[in-house]
Amino acid sequence: MRETEASIERIWRVAPDIQRLELRVDDALRHLEAGQSLLATGASYLREQWLPVEVKQNSLIVERRMDSSYTPGQTVSLLGPIGNAFPWIAGQQKRLLLIAYDTYPTPLLLLADKALKQSASVALVLLSSAREYPFSALPTAIEVISGHDNAVWPERDETILWADQIFAVTKDALSQEYLSELAQIVKTLKMNLHINTFFGVVNPIQPCGTGACMACMVRCKTTNKLSCMDGPAFDLTEILLV
């Protein structure tokens, strides 16, 4: 964890409400892993959580909603990296199922990118408001499945049984209602929830990103954990679901 400065090199719009920023960053941030994020100074008082969607040799690409405006050449203060790499099992024959439920799949895109580069198969399910996410902003090698307003999508049972690992990002992850719904489905289909199979991505607003404020604490079966220190991916066998 360091406080560094980055300059915004390029800005482009990928959808009416989504923009991407290319950042020239400190050396330490060029090896960001899928799952890790940054806290950046912006227009609001709290630092904004910036989620990388692509890591290049000399720069990072992050995705932001259009509610903030940036200018090329602008310098921002970054705090990071926040969190740990997603515990995905790399490998050629691996099958990864990503689910975005009522929120955009941005936290999962770097994982999809890295998995595809290692010849894994990746399917992305967009549920509820996540369906508004532009397909054009996704890598072409991903199989995108557009679902419904609830946890239902075409060939749902087959895709769940097909996947080696599942990562789900949901709206209001701290209340865990959506995660519980998905966990129940997986539990029924796969006979139970097995360790290292299904992960919930919990990315709430983080005032500090260092583990001090405890605003991102996730209730677990044993010791409670912090999203900024132990997450953002939590094995659903480990956390206390509602």
Place this chain on the structure above:
Amino acid sequence: MIEITSSRKNSITVTSPVLFAAGTVGFDGSPYRKLLSMDKFGALVTPPITFAPRQPATGPRVVPLPSGFLMHTGLPNPGINRVVRDYEKKWKRSVLPIIVHLVAEAPHKVEQAVQIIERSQVVAGIELGVHEQTTMRELSTLLEAARQHCDLPIMVQLPLYNAVPLGEVAQYNGADGLVVAAPPRGTARDTQTGRLIGGRLYGPWVKAQTLRVVGRVVQYAEVPVIASGGIHTPDDARDFLTAGAKAVQLDSVVWTQPHMAEMIATDLSGIDATRTTRTYVWQDDEIYSVSIEPPPTLPELPNLEDVTQQADVDAEWKD
């Protein structure tokens, strides 16, 4: 050296008048060890600790606001026994004096918790966090319970909007210092879920209100006053010292601008004044011409249990 509690055998002395407010750097400062030079600060106040373990709040906990944010964590902590057991060795090695922030619950819990803290022999003092609806009578009972078996200095963190009357009660009941004040409470709507969330408010706007209250409390305070609320620059901090505070506590600035937090500590620890504005004299006549008022007779507030029951009735107003 600056004495931040009343002079007696165990008073707390610090090298810098800039302290970490309760919960800003965790139980032992480790979250900020790589980001800040801890030795530039005066002391570390732990996150609020209760007698028994507490779970985090469910649902959204942070609501961004135009000039700050609202936070409702539910004060998660593993309870005083576990905290002392887990952190005792780390506190012993700490470069900063450790002040334990104890949530003032029932008197018997405070009495037992204080004994556990005192037994550890590595804690410099206790900051007793008082609920904003605590009555004067309840506060004196709480302090009596805390004082019964404790030689450690006890500071009372006052609620912002009741700080003036409660501070006087605290002082006359054995408090060794007054912390003015706890972040004020508010309610805001979480835009993602549409729910109303009650919690504590942070941001630069808190400073003006806190400064006024500090100015009033120092009028009668015979024990040191520590100011806390909305400090975001060295000048903010210096305003509180000019108003009569012995030290200041930094809260959310540590999270949002760690670099600035260190700058405040570095600036205030030196003798050189590097104030960017010219004014060193307080020009707010109201503060210094204010007469010392007798403790006002407040209407008796409902006790905490009644308040909790009322809160349960209205589920939407979650606090």
